[in-house]
Structure formats: C-alpha cells, structure tokens
Amino acid sequence: MQIDGAFDNRELQREGNLRGADDTHAWVKQDTRHNILITGIETPHGLHLARAFYATGHNVTAVATGHGLLPLHARLFVKLSRFYQLKHALAEEYAGESAKEILDLVQRENIDLWIDCSQPRHSSYLRHTKAVVERRSRCLAFFPNDKHTDLFAGPDAFLGYAGSRGLPSLDNYRVGSRAEIHNVLNNSQGKKRYKLTRPDGTGIKPVLPRRTLSQTYHAVSQAKVQKDSPWQLRQYVEGQERYTTVGIVVGGHLRAFAASPLPAPKYLCLLPPLSATSKALRSYVEALCASLGDDFTGHTIIDFVTDEASSLTGVERLHLSVDGRLEPDASLLLFQGLQGYLVLTQSYLAAVASVANSTVSETAEHYEGADNTNEVLAGRVIYSLGYDLSQLAILPVQNFLSLKIGIVRLFGSLFTLASHLLDGQECVYHFGDPLPFWWLYQVYLPLSLVQSALQPGSRRNTSRLQALTI
Incomplete structure (x- = not known):
C-alpha cells in the first residue's frame, strides 16, 4: 500500500x-x-x-x-x-x-x-x-462528472452557460473586430460599462464607453483586434457590492446554502438566511442547480456583484453572477456551530444511497432544543489570524513609520484587528479543540517561513502556506 x-x-x-x-x-x-x-x-x-x-x-x-x-x-x-x-x-x-x-x-x-x-x-x-x-x-x-466540470472550466465558460440558461450574469462577449465592439456599446445605450481585454488577459486602461464619442472611438482604435484572436469585452461593475455563495448539491437539488458579502477578499461574514439578499442569491443558485440536471452532485461556489438599474417603479437591484467554481473552499466555514454541522452533514449524506433516514432525523430531533447557531453567527466575521496580523498590524505599522499613512488609518487597522479577535471566528481555532491552532501558529507556520526564506522562489512552499488560510 x-x-x-x-x-x-x-x-x-x-x-x-x-x-x-x-x-x-x-x-x-x-x-x-x-x-x-x-x-x-x-x-x-x-x-x-x-x-x-x-x-x-x-x-x-x-x-x-x-x-x-x-x-x-x-x-x-x-x-x-x-x-x-x-x-x-x-x-x-x-x-x-x-x-x-x-x-x-x-x-x-x-x-x-x-x-x-x-x-x-x-x-x-x-x-x-x-x-x-x-x-x-x-x-x-x-x-x-466531466460534463459539469467543463461548464465551470473558467469565468468565460461559466458566464456563457449562465447566459444560455437565461440567468442574470455579467455581459461577456468575444469580439473579433472594432465594429463588433461598437455594436455592443451601441446596444447598451450607455447604461452599461465594459472592459476590453486581450486574449492573454491584459487590458487597455480606459473603461468603455468614455465620456465623449470621440474619446470612445479613440480608445477602441488602440485595440488591435483580430478575427483569429478575438478579445474579451466584459461588463465592468467595479466598486459595487459583492457576494460569494456556497451550495451543496445532490441530484440537482440544493441541499445547503450560505452567502457572505465580500468587503475584503480574505474575510467571510454570514448573511442572515432570511434577508432579502440571501433569498435572492439562493433563488439564483437553485435555478442554476436545476438547470444542471439530476445527475449533478457536488459543490457550487458562485460569486455575485450587485448592480442597479432604473425601472418604472424606481431603482432595481440586480444580482449578477461573476464567476462559478465547483471546488469547495473556505466558504464552508459559514456553517458554524452544531446547527451548521447538522446542515452540512445531512446535505452530504443525502448523496449516499445507503444512508438511513433515521441518521438524520433522529440526530436532528435529539438536538431540536439547541440554539439555531447558524442564525446567531450571522454578521460574525470569519478571519485568518496570520493574514490579520500581517495586513492589519505589521504592514500598517511599517507604513506609518515610513510616513505612508497617518495615525488615524493606523488606529483604524488596529481597531479592526481587535474587533476580529474579540468577536470574530478564526478559521482554524475551536474552543474545544485548540491544539491544531496552537501548533499551526506556534510551530508549523514559523518554521515553514524560515524554510521558505532559506529556499527563496519555492512555489511549493508558497502554495502550501496559502492553502492553510482562507
């Protein structure tokens, strides 16, 4: 073996x-x-x-x-x-x-x-x-299986599939000429903005359309678009509210769902399940899972951005999908406490054909008096201590000493760190199981950093350390 x-x-x-x-x-x-x-x-x-x-x-x-x-x-x-x-x-x-x-x-x-x-x-x-x-x-x-992983092979593949199913998503076009670029811009009637990127992923700086028609034509003329090497024209919504969602799907049915805003890339914070935003995002994911068919079983990680559009009744908030992945990630940490544990395990075990219904129902009945911990933890930040110490303590102090930031910004970072320590949930720590947390931060990470310093440029060391945090 x-x-x-x-x-x-x-x-x-x-x-x-x-x-x-x-x-x-x-x-x-x-x-x-x-x-x-x-x-x-x-x-x-x-x-x-x-x-x-x-x-x-x-x-x-x-x-x-x-x-x-x-x-x-x-x-x-x-x-x-x-x-x-x-x-x-x-x-x-x-x-x-x-x-x-x-x-x-x-x-x-x-x-x-x-x-x-x-x-x-x-x-x-x-x-x-x-x-x-x-x-x-x-x-x-x-x-x-292979059929579904190909649909989520990358952002372009996912957006193409979501659009083909009539699900709201960012506009995404492959353009092979400047005329095609102008057609997309004209059809949007100035209500949407786009970012043009080369086949290798790099882009021109201006966001289209520009303030005036002449500026727009000038920016498009700088793009050397070719039929045999089309560029990507994607809707630009930078600066809007962003969310990430995690779903556990069995047989095309969404068994468990959680959503979190993304104020920063390394933090998670459970949205109240009964909030309007959470319900809207869940409806989207349910429709997506249903479209994948009864043979789809796995995880779904869908990222969203919120846009606003004018309507007859006022301003309408639209939740547009940005990217979709099938690999589980730290979003599963949104299921906290015994209630969250029950939701997770019941969802996974629904995929096992031999699972007895009594396993789920009896366990849930035994703890029916327990607090709904997943509801209680809504709004509580899930963070990584290593990331917080580097980004909210060490780096701000260095920038303050080098006069790059002021004292107000320094104390703002330290206050955020203190609030996470006092009221947040560290991604590895558990009150009843502290040994993994202690070993990670007292032994493993310090010695791994020393090893990385002695072996500069080691991609294996870098990827291994990144996998230990959210």
Whole structure:
C-alpha cells in the first residue's frame, strides 16, 4: 500500500473533548454511523468538515495532501479515526500512484463518502480517481462528472452557460473586430460599462464607453483586434457590492446554502438566511442547480456583484453572477456551530444511497432544543489570524513609520484587528479543540517561513502556506 504516516487517533479520542460533540458521537447508533474520507484536511474547510462529521456522530479518516518535514496541524485533531500522509501528490504526474493509494485507503477503512478539500485542486486527476474508486468500491466521491466540470472550466465558460440558461450574469462577449465592439456599446445605450481585454488577459486602461464619442472611438482604435484572436469585452461593475455563495448539491437539488458579502477578499461574514439578499442569491443558485440536471452532485461556489438599474417603479437591484467554481473552499466555514454541522452533514449524506433516514432525523430531533447557531453567527466575521496580523498590524505599522499613512488609518487597522479577535471566528481555532491552532501558529507556520526564506522562489512552499488560510 502506497501510504505512509498512518496515525491512529482512536485512543486519543478518550482524552479529547470537542465541545458539544462527544455526546452526539456516543448517542448515534453504531449501525447508522458512516465512514467519511476527507482529503486536504490541512485546509481550514477540510478541518472544519472533519469536526462537523465527528460532531454529528460519524467516523472521519483524514488524508493530508501537503508534503513537508513538519507534522501538519490537522494531525493533532484527536477525533480523527485515522490520519494518513500520502506519498504521492494529488496531481496529474502521479495520477496512477495516488489513485491506487486512495483506492487502497478506501477499501481498508470501508469508506462510504469521499470529500476532497485539497488545494490546489487538479480536476483531471480527481475525475480519473473518482472513476477508479466508484468502480471498485462502494464509496461515493462527492464531486461532479466531466460534463459539469467543463461548464465551470473558467469565468468565460461559466458566464456563457449562465447566459444560455437565461440567468442574470455579467455581459461577456468575444469580439473579433472594432465594429463588433461598437455594436455592443451601441446596444447598451450607455447604461452599461465594459472592459476590453486581450486574449492573454491584459487590458487597455480606459473603461468603455468614455465620456465623449470621440474619446470612445479613440480608445477602441488602440485595440488591435483580430478575427483569429478575438478579445474579451466584459461588463465592468467595479466598486459595487459583492457576494460569494456556497451550495451543496445532490441530484440537482440544493441541499445547503450560505452567502457572505465580500468587503475584503480574505474575510467571510454570514448573511442572515432570511434577508432579502440571501433569498435572492439562493433563488439564483437553485435555478442554476436545476438547470444542471439530476445527475449533478457536488459543490457550487458562485460569486455575485450587485448592480442597479432604473425601472418604472424606481431603482432595481440586480444580482449578477461573476464567476462559478465547483471546488469547495473556505466558504464552508459559514456553517458554524452544531446547527451548521447538522446542515452540512445531512446535505452530504443525502448523496449516499445507503444512508438511513433515521441518521438524520433522529440526530436532528435529539438536538431540536439547541440554539439555531447558524442564525446567531450571522454578521460574525470569519478571519485568518496570520493574514490579520500581517495586513492589519505589521504592514500598517511599517507604513506609518515610513510616513505612508497617518495615525488615524493606523488606529483604524488596529481597531479592526481587535474587533476580529474579540468577536470574530478564526478559521482554524475551536474552543474545544485548540491544539491544531496552537501548533499551526506556534510551530508549523514559523518554521515553514524560515524554510521558505532559506529556499527563496519555492512555489511549493508558497502554495502550501496559502492553502492553510482562507
């Protein structure tokens, strides 16, 4: 078997205490527990899913996909049934070897459901491994098939599909001549603005149309558009409100949903599920999932931007999709607390054909008196301590000492940091399970930074560190 570093945590479970989880795990009947495999346990959402499945009474086997000399912080989560470190990376160049490792692990641990949280994700490798695992075992791999991954291959592919289904999305055109550019601008009647980019992704500076017709013609004349190498003309909505959503979909039906505004790229904050914005975004995602068909099972991460348009009744707010992805990310952290854990696990287990209805219904009934934690945490920021310390403390102090910012801006950054520490939720920390957080910030990250400094330019070190934060 091509797996090393196997680590059995069953004995340590007697000593650990994940708050609010031990009673659940003991209460759920042995024959209704499921064996869950999570690859990419080192990511914040991978560790979060492991905690959620344990808290709701299931056995979790974890696989770390990162490679390094230092033990990963997720290994210290004592509730894991087993912990493995793969010998081969989950990448195309090791597709055969790593697929055999995963299959051997699935058969040895009698896995029912496999969820991949690894970053970066290699879709072609996962499709191959999914086919091998599902053909030679009873395990279900929770990610979509080739037909659906092609629809989400990139922003252009996703916007093209959303537009073909009549779903509101950013206008996106491939233009092969200046005349086509002018046609799009004329049809918009000045109500929309566009950004023109070259095939390699770079763009001309002016946003179209310009203030005057002559300025617009001059800007378009600078673009060397060719039929055999069309440029991209995409609607420009910079500066508007932005949101991200996460969905867990089984058989084309949206089983779980959460949304968050994006005031900054590294923060998440749950929108109240009953708010008008959350309902509108959910309706969009439900329509998208229904259009994908009954054979679609997986995650959906859809980003939106809010635009305003005049109507007969006043100003109408439009939620336009910007991008869509099928890879799970830190947005899964929006499902917090026991209520969030129940929503997550019920949604995933709906995909397992052998799951007993009593597993979900009895567990929910046992905790029907619990607080709706997912509602309570609406508005609470989910953050990464490492990112906050660098961006809200170290960098502002450096800029202040070099006279790049004033004292008001410095204290504003420090106040934001303090508010996150006092009232936010760190992406790795859990009150009943503090060891992974302690090891990550006291041992693993400091030593990894030293290693990166000694090996400058190492892309593997950089990507591994980025995967540990949201």
